[in-house]
Amino acid sequence: RKEVEQDPGPFNVPEGATVAFNCTYSNSASQSFFWYRQDCRKEPKLLMSVYSSGNEDGRFTAQLNRASQYISLLIRDSKLSDSATYLCVVNGETSYDKVIFGPGTSLSVIP
């Protein structure tokens, strides 16, 4: 089993749609969780952290379920500029542990 798994995608959605991405991780001792965004031919950049209580940043909502080892990202009112690959990222038990990236899910928002 891979350490971090994501929906295979690609997701093609119309502008204004709501889209949800899921992610599961295998190491129950993982401490920190994040969503990164990667535009085509660019480097990944941090989108948002994921907190146990769930957190929201504008149109983006992230949730964590430690018992199920599951992370989600919800995007409401999709914009064309949301088109990108979304990477689920899990950090290990200490700051020296490697950071594990999921394979990413591609999103295309269509006019």
Added chain:
Amino acid sequence: DVKVTQSSRYLVKRTGEKVFLECVQDMDHENMFWYRQDPGLGLRLIYFSYDVKMKEKGDIPEGYSVSREKKERFSLILESASTNQTSMYLCASISPRAANTGELFFGEGSRLTVL
């Protein structure tokens, strides 16, 4: 503005050549990482370093080595390049104090083609 700089954006090398990929960060970060990114496989960790002269193998270290002689610089070395090492290589850094924020800073990537 924080910055991670990779020495070359695009390289074309021949099978058997030695390849150096250099990465420099100006944020005084202790931890640095080398990943490769391939379609359908995502980012895979090659090596990481948490201090000068320290290194740890990642998931796919075979065929690679690294060097961390100075805190700001982390080099990836392909001793004898092979065609299956054609890929996008991404360097990243993070401060252990920022580990909980998760903000890895990436370079722009080096796209290596081995012929």
